[in-house]
Amino acid sequence: MNKLVVVVPLVLLASAYEKALDLFSPPASAPYAVARSVAFTGRPQAASQTVAAGVRGTTSTATVADVVTAANAFLATLTTAQQTSVVLTRSQTTAIRWSNLPCGANCRNGIQLSTLNATQLAAALAVVQAATGSTTNEGYSEALQIREAENALGGMYSPGLYFLAFLGTPSTTGTWQLQFGGHHLALNTTYKNGAVAGATPLFEGVEPLSFTVGSTGTIPAGTYAPLSSEKNAMAALLESLTTAQLAQARLTQTFSDVLLGPNGNGNFPATKVGLPVSSLTTAQQDLVVAAMAPWVQDADDVTAAALLATYRSQLATTYIAYSGNATLTNNADYVRLDGRDVWIEFVCQTGVVFPSQIHYHSIWRDHARDYGSDYYTTVASTKAAATAIFSVYPNPILDGNALHVKLTKAATNATYTLRNAMGQALTTNSFTGSVVDVPTTGLAAGTYVLSLEVEGMAPVTHRFLVK
DSSP, X not given: OOBOOOSSOOOOOXXXXXXXXXXXXXXXXXXXXXXXXXXXXXXXXXXXXXXXXXXXSBXXXXXXXXXXXXXXXXXXXXXXXXXXXXXXXXXXXXXXXXOSSSOGGGSOOSEEGGGSOHHHHHHHHHHHHHHBOOSTTSHHHHHXXXXXXXXXXXXXXXXXXXXXXXXXXXXXXXXXXXXXXXXXXXXXXXXXXXXXXXXXXXXXXXXXXXEEEOTTSSSOSEEEOTTHHXXXXXXXXXXXXXXXXXXXXXXXSOOSSOSSSTTOTTOOOSSOOSEEGGGSXXXXXXXXXXXXXXXXXXXXXXXXXXXXXXXXXXXXXXXXXXXXXXXXXXXXXXXXXXXXXXXXXXXEEXXXXXXXXXXXXXXXXXXXXXXXXXXXXXXXXXXXXXXXXXXXXXXXXXXXXXXXEEEEEEEEEEEEEEEETTOOEEEEEEEEEEEEEEOOTTOOSEEEEEEEEETTOOOEEEEEEEO
């Protein structure tokens, strides 16, 4: 297997990493320090036909300082103009500028990989490798597999249409965000003072579900099935449920995509629904954590271990919900894990290029840590901010009456989105001024969430009750 040579010294910290796995148990809201050693491999090994052997993207781990070093080594290979396209100002606008769609630079930040020469491309991928996990078929290796699937799609799709950006200057003392992605992949890792403050949002999808790579691919020849571990873990969890538990976990809604994709920032449902994990057996609860793992392990190894420990400690407030078939084999089959912090969705869709097949979309978010918790956290945490910006009345309200919304300051550009308790958008409308009426005709009795974005600021929300 070819080795990717990093032209900077990197310190081996294997023992520190092993100790971190055993001893590191940070509070839920703390950033996660990364103690990792480095043995970069430029390409993952090919999987077997069953993909059981998997792929390893990295053979060990790296510190945040090493991520910064790799980022600076990449920048050193670029021209001044190229550097300008990579290092951008970090703001809410740039932080949330990512997509799972094949929309190229129209919906993404950074430099396009197809514009890089071989040396630059190797350095770019070294940054991604340093920042992601080494678990078989997860982390860096899975990112490369998803990217390679673009070759299987052909036509307008290409692994060269992936982008890398640094929002803020890479450093171990400030705040900056690493973005890497393209069609079906969006990695967003936020660093603060030399620690990982957030490894989400992370979007992953794939079409076709499996594919064979020949001698001209971006990864070694073999057969690959990225996201198979994600699907299998979720299906195993649902299969473990009794008939009564499945009935409690079932949602009446039909889902054509994930709820909290690129435009879902901060819009977590107001109410957790489905089957409480607290009611499950110990073995079933272990399967819940196992279902989280394939997403969480895309983060660097120590961050992943710490987050999984945190998510396990919050199982008492975690819920399982699904729609469609529990086997996750048909269009619109959907499953969700929603905890105090964790949010993971997985959905099957009819294929776009291969319409006789299904393909997968998924999202991992964190109620408390998306974008390093700088822009969006839980709905509950925005209550004070919402009150400072707008009020709603009457609350409760009778179906058919208008919900009156009053801003504390007139806006020249405001948008409200009305969502049900499941987080599904029901109505979206833009307005100006300081007052607007939101119609409620036809709404069933229950809790709803009104999200308001004013002058490009982060959305704030109010809950209200329809009687």
